Amino acid sequence: MLETNSPCKITLNGQDYVLWQSASGEVSALNNVCPHMQAPLSNGWICEEWNTIICPFHAVEFDGSGRLLRNDEWSRVPLAEPLELIIDGDFIWTYGGFEPRLPIPDxxxxxxxxxxxxxxxxxxxxxxxxxxxxxxxxxxxxxxxxxxxxxxxxxxxxxxxxxxxxxxxxxxxxxxxxxxxxxxxxxxxxxxxxxxxxxxxxxxxxxxxxxxxxxxxxxxxxxxxxxxxxxxxxxxxxxxxxxxxxxxxxxxxxxxxxxxxxxxxxxxxxxxxxxYPRQKAKIxxxxxxxxxxxxxxxxxxxxxxxx
Ligand code: FES
Ligand SMILES: [Fe+2]
CATH class of the missing domain: 3.90.380.10 (Naphthalene 1,2-dioxygenase Alpha Subunit; Chain A, domain 1)
Known part of the structure; x- marks a missing residue:
């Protein structure tokens, strides 16, 4: 479902995220809100050379851990918010930032x-x-x-x-x-x-x-x-x-x-x-x-x- 080098937006628990996959199969995910002026990163594009996502508004660039790339230098701390993923074969799972309560099924x-x-x-x-x-x-x-x-x-x-x-x-x-x-x-x-x-x-x-x-x-x-x-x-x-x-x-x-x-x-x-809204069943x-x-x-x- 995830194409190569093509941003994909998902919504989970009221939050939008962007996922993308590099040509080598590495999958990244960030909160979809750009930390500059809140453009949706999923409308942006992928830089194949650095495996970064580029914001559609002012073309600011982030890697999968949310670090900013500017003038060939990475920010020390992540500025965009990463979403933790669990990759299991062809399946991508996430707890959406919540503490895991149930295991990933096999x-x-x-x-x-x-x-x-x-x-x-x-x-x-x-x-x-x-x-x-x-x-x-x-x-x-x-x-x-x-x-x-x-x-x-x-x-x-x-x-x-x-x-x-x-x-x-x-x-x-x-x-x-x-x-x-x-x-x-x-x-x-x-x-x-x-x-x-x-x-x-x-x-x-x-x-x-x-x-x-x-x-x-x-x-x-x-x-x-x-x-x-x-x-x-x-x-x-x-x-x-x-x-x-x-x-x-x-x-x-x-x-x-x-x-x-x-x-x-x-x-x-x-x-x-x-x-109609749920009520207690009578039958x-x-x-x-x-x-x-x-x-x-x-x-x-x-x-x-x-x-
Ligand atoms: S809003 Fe993303 S670079 Fe400005
Ligand atoms: Fe059905």
């Missing part, structure tokens, strides 16, 4: 080493608070409404296979109606979904849900990543990994899989953005235990944060 690296990466999809900012956006990923009853036309689910039974702190594995048995040949032609991946799906999900609270679709033709590991941009905005994207039973299927299904993932997120986002559905587990983790995590 599941992502494991999936990346075992499956083929098909691409990033469904990148968007959802106008919804983090908890609501998180809970829809743990909500095993919403496919009957939110995704009814796409998945044609008749019934779902989800159960915990494993629950260990922030890690959980859930099995999902879902029965669905058949797709018409027109629907499959428009979206070839639908043809790979069996009538009774035996899927499972691996969760690492709070950032990640891997949805694993098991079919004889393809096994996907669809990583839904979430983080709070602001109090009312949640960023999401999907890292799609898969294993195909033969390589021909990959060329037929790759685009369709990426497209399907993006439709699902679009449907979730439309739903989240339409909700309960069969698979909500999984959602309450996430809500509980959120409450404990939130209370233990040092703000």
């Amino acid at each position: 599941l992502h690296r494991k999936v990346a080493s075992e499956y083929e990466f098909l691409g990033v999809t469904a990148q968007r900012s959802i106008q919804s608070d983090f908890l609501s956006s998180l809970m829809i990923n743990y909500d095993h009853d919403h496919q009957n409404g939110t995704h009814r036309e796409f998945f044609k689910v008749k019934s779902t039974r989800s159960t915990f296979l494993e629950k260990d702190g922030v890690y959980a594995k859930v099995s999902q048995v879902a029965e669905k109606d058949d797709y018409t040949s027109e629907e499959i032609e428009a979206n070839p991946m639908l043809g790979a979904i069996p009538e009774v799906m035996n899927n499972f999900l691996e969760y690492v609270f709070p950032s990640t849900q891997f949805f694993c679709l098991n079919s004889p033709d393809v096994k996907t590991y669809q990583g839904h990543i979430l983080y709070p941009e602001t109090e009312n905005m949640t960023k999401t994207f999907i890292l799609l990994y898969a294993k195909f039973s033969n390589s021909e299927l990959k060329s037929i299904m790759q685009d369709s899989l990426l497209n399907a993932a993006s439709i699902v997120v679009q449907q979730d986002a439309d739903c989240l953005e339409s909700l 309960h559905l069969p698979n909500e235990e999984i959602m309450f587990y996430a809500e509980e983790l959120y409450k404990n995590w939130n209370h233990s944060l040092v703000v």
Whole structure:
């Protein structure tokens, strides 16, 4: 997602940062506010020779630790504010300046080493608070409404296979109606979904849900990543990994899989953005235990944060 020598702006916990990657793969991150006259550094450009970012307003130059470079000399102290990153294989993590409370998960690296990466999809900012956006990923009853036309689910039974702190594995048995040949032609991946799906999900609270679709033709590991941009905005994207039973299927299904993932997120986002303010539920559905587990983790995590 991070191109070479191209500044990339991210928003996390109400703060804007700029990230960039040098040709040799070194990744740097600074607070996006230039300490001179507060221009957004992400609108600037990268000096490849020094691996510095240059402010778009007066062309002042900073390295990844925030030091200023002027007349071939570095400032002794950082003037721009660096953001601490943890690089783990292809993944860039950060605690956003907070004291770490949870470890960096190793599941992502494991999936990346075992499956083929098909691409990033469904990148968007959802106008919804983090908890609501998180809970829809743990909500095993919403496919009957939110995704009814796409998945044609008749019934779902989800159960915990494993629950260990922030890690959980859930099995999902879902029965669905058949797709018409027109629907499959428009979206070839639908043809790979069996009538009774035996899927499972691996969760690492709070950032990640891997949805694993098991079919004889393809096994996907669809990583839904979430983080709070602001109090009312949640960023999401999907890292799609898969294993195909033969390589021909990959060329037929790759685009369709990426497209399907993006439709699902679009449907979730439309739903989240339409909700009225949360109240205590007066009705309960069969698979909500999984959602309450996430809500509980959120409450404990939130209370233990040092703000
Ligand atoms: S505002 Fe950045 S150099 Fe002036
Ligand atoms: Fe959904």
